[in-house]
Amino acid sequence: METMSASVATPWDLLFPPPAEPARARELELLLVRKRGEPLLLLPVRRNIAPAALELYPAQSRIARIARLVLNTALRCGFRVGTARVKLRVDMHSPFIRFLAPSTSSADDLCFAMLLGNPRAIGRRFVLLVFDNSGWPERIVKAGIGEPAIALIRRETAFLKSVSRDLLQTPAVLGEFAAGGIEAMAMDFAAGQTPDAQDSAPLARLLESWLNRERTVRFAELPAAQRLAASAPGDERVRRVFAELDGARFHPAILHGDFTPWNIRVNPATKRWAVLDWERGEIAGPPAWDWFHFVIQHEILVRHAPTERVLARTEALLHSAEFGRYAAAAGLEACARPLLLAYALYCCFAQRQAEGMARIEALLQGLQSR
Numbered sequence: 001m002e003t004m005s006a007s008v009a010t011p012w013d014l015l016f017p018p019p020a021e022p023a024r025a026r027e028l029e030l031l032l033v034r035k036r037g038e039p040l041l042l043l044p045v046r047r048n049i050a051p052a053a054l055e056l057y058p059a060q061s062r063i064a065r066i067a068r069l070v071l072n073t074a075l076r077c078g079f080r081v082g083t084a085r086v087k088l089r090v091d092m093h094s095p096f097i098r099f100l101a102p103s104t105s106s107a108d109d110l111c112f113a114m115l116l117g118n119p120r121a122i123g124r125r126f127v128l129l130v131f132d133n134s135g136w137p138e139r140i141v142k143a144g145i146g147e148p149a150i151a152l153i154r155r156e157t158a159f160l161k162s163v164s165r166d167l168l169q170t171p172a173v174l175g176e177f178a179a180g181g182i183e184a185m186a187m188d189f190a191a192g193q194t195p196d197a198q199d200s201a202p203l204a205r206l207l208e209s210w211l212n213r214e215r216t217v218r219f220a221e222l223p224a225a226q227r228l229a230a231s232a233p234g235d236e237r238v239r240r241v242f243a244e245l246d247g248a249r250f251h252p253a254i255l256h257g258d259f260t261p262w263n264i265r266v267n268p269a270t271k272r273w274a275v276l277d278w279e280r281g282e283i284a285g286p287p288a289w290d291w292f293h294f295v296i297q298h299e300i301l302v303r304h305a306p307t308e309r310v311l312a313r314t315e316a317l318l319h320s321a322e323f324g325r326y327a328a329a330a331g332l333e334a335c336a337r338p339l340l341l342a343y344a345l346y347c348c349f350a351q352r353q354a355e356g357m358a359r360i361e362a363l364l365q366g367l368q369s370r
Contacts, residue, residue, distance in 0.1 A: 012116070015143060015145065017091070032084040039116050047078055070082075096182050141185070143182055168281075171188035190276065206273055222252060241345060251331050253288075258279075291317070311366045318336055
């Protein structure tokens with residue numbers, strides 16, 4: 001097993017700068033897991049904690065699930081194959097360390113794992129799983145550095161504080177932090193694995209509960225539609241989809257904005273879904289967009305499916321009984337296809353997602369040809 005020096009520039013340097021005073025320093029030993037050569041995850045070395053810390057990584061593909069299982073088994077047996085040892089010197093008196101420290105212990109007892117975020121995403125954020133003295137996961141801390149990341153942290157925190165967490169089915173916000181160029185929020189830990197991408201019954205129930213049946217709207221009135229229009233002024237495809245949706249009125253829905261299996265945890269006891277990562281959340285968005293996102297992004301980013309398969313999956317969704325009931329409840333039976341096209345246009349122009357853009361553009365062409 002290799003050792004990685006903390007003196008080498010690493011993604012976590014800005015969160016944990018070297019202590020100014022040696023007396024305030026503490027050296028933490030962690031295990032680094034890489035994915036395709038890039039730093040992915042930091043795990044505590046304690047044998048009884050490292051396997052639980054792997055829950056931070058929501059492996060989706062078959063290969064990723066197998067790799068996580070193999071690593072989990074190795075760590076439980078005391079083997080550190082496939083990891084690099086990292087020695088991290090931290091300032092135990094820094095405000096961020098004190099924010100991380102569990103409420104039941106001192107900063108000296110700090111033990112955490114850290115998911116290092118997407119290096120290609122605008123506004124890279126870090127997700128830390130903090131353990132209590134007994135080694136039990138206590139809370140999640142999401143931290144950002146730099147203007148784009150901080151803006152997303154602020155937006156998510158504000159949204160979660162403005163909407164009932166029972167309605168959103170999300171863990172409780174426990175605290176906020178802002179100092180030294182870092183902003184963060186702490187939340188309850190949501191135990192459980194990610195749902196099966198084919199598990200449509202709980203998905204349908206949840207998305208139907210997010211419909212606002214007390215009002216109807218036109219597509220052009222919604223903030224997401226306005227962002228789409230502003231992102232592609234003069235584009236003929238956008239103009240046509242707005243024209244198709246012009247006469248339609250439907251119930252708006254809470255919009256998650258990145259509703260995918262890896263942003264959901266299923267409680268092992270109650271089977272209730274906990275929905276995470278609300279930085280794109282909006283109280284009034286286009287209905288069905290989260291469902292489209294759930295299906296399409298899994299096919300593109302996890303299964304790496306060809307365009308024809310993605311088109312077949314969306315067609316099967318539109319004809320499914322669960323989606324039919326949802327469409328009737330939302331009042332969008334007559335405009336589901338234009339809404340699907342509008343979603344694909346939004347991904348291409350307004351969202352410009354960090355991964356899978358070529359496949360989204362191919363999907364858009366396929367939808368337009370049908």
